[in-house]
Amino acid sequence: MTRAGGAVGFPPDAPEAEVRALAEATAAEVRAGCLHLLALHRPGPDGAAELVGTVFLQPGRGPVVAHRATVIRLMVLPDLQGRGLGGRLLAAAVDRAAELGLAQLILSARGGTGLPAWYAARSWTEVGRFPGALRLAPDDVRDEHWFQLGVQDRRESVGPSR
Numbered sequence: 666m667t668r669a670g671g672a673v674g675f676p677p678d679a680p681e682a683e684v685r686a687l688a689e690a691t692a693a694e695v696r697a698g699c700l701h702l703l704a705l706h707r708p709g710p711d712g713a714a715e716l717v718g719t720v721f722l723q724p725g726r727g728p729v730v731a732h733r734a735t736v737i738r739l740m741v742l743p744d745l746q747g748r749g750l751g752g753r754l755l756a757a758a759v760d761r762a763a764e765l766g767l768a769q770l771i772l773s774a775r776g777g778t779g780l781p782a783w784y785a786a787r788s789w790t791e792v793g794r795f796p797g798a799l800r801l802a803p804d805d806v807r808d809e810h811w812f813q814l815g816v817q818d819r820r821e822s823v824g825p826s827r
């Protein structure tokens with residue numbers, strides 16, 4: 666995903682071992698109940714389910730932030746992007762947040778990509794940005810855009826507002 670241009674925390678040339686280590690740590694956090702995983706599957710050639718997309722909810726830790734969660738690692742297989750699956754995953758994450766009794770969601774998106782516009786089109790509010798907070802390479806520094814969504818507004822987040 667990161668090699669295909671995905672903005673999920675790594676530069677495009679990140680060593681596979683680093684990505685694998687984070688994947689394993691993430692799986693451990695899901696098993697421990699610290700992260701909620703929403704996954705999208707399709708039937709694979711051998712009949713087994715093939716993973717085609719993920720999104721995670723990371724609830725705030727501690728009483729002051731327990732009412733919110735951070736949406737992380739929304740990803741769809743590159744050859745299936747642009748068919749609405751990412752939007753469905755994001756909407757499912759908002760629904761899960763409602764089921765968990767959360768009041769708000771936050772997320773960050775990499776500047777210099779179409780992602781900030783993608784979230785803005787799905788009713789997320791850009792609340793600010795950290796200039797130059799992401800250094801993909803010494804000569805490739807991006808702003809980090811922060812978004813927020815009230816979970817009670819979730820119906821509006823299902824599809825792009827055009």
Ligand SMILES: CC(C)(COP(=O)(O)OP(=O)(O)OC[C@H]1O[C@@H](n2cnc3c(N)ncnc32)[C@H](O)[C@@H]1OP(=O)(O)O)[C@@H](O)C(=O)NCCC(=O)NCCS
Binds near residue numbers: 673
């Ligand atoms: C972001 C992502 C999850 C969106 O999933 P998707 O299934 O392609 O999105 P959808 O099909 O629901 O939405 C398609 C729309 O978003 C646009 N879009 C999709 N990815 C985009 C991107 N990276 N930048 C800008 N626009 C994008 C499409 O052009 C399309 O526009 P339209 O609705 O005007 O036709 C997917 O592109 C992805 O996995 N990217 C790599 C990982 C990543 O960067 N995740 C974001 C972490 S903040």
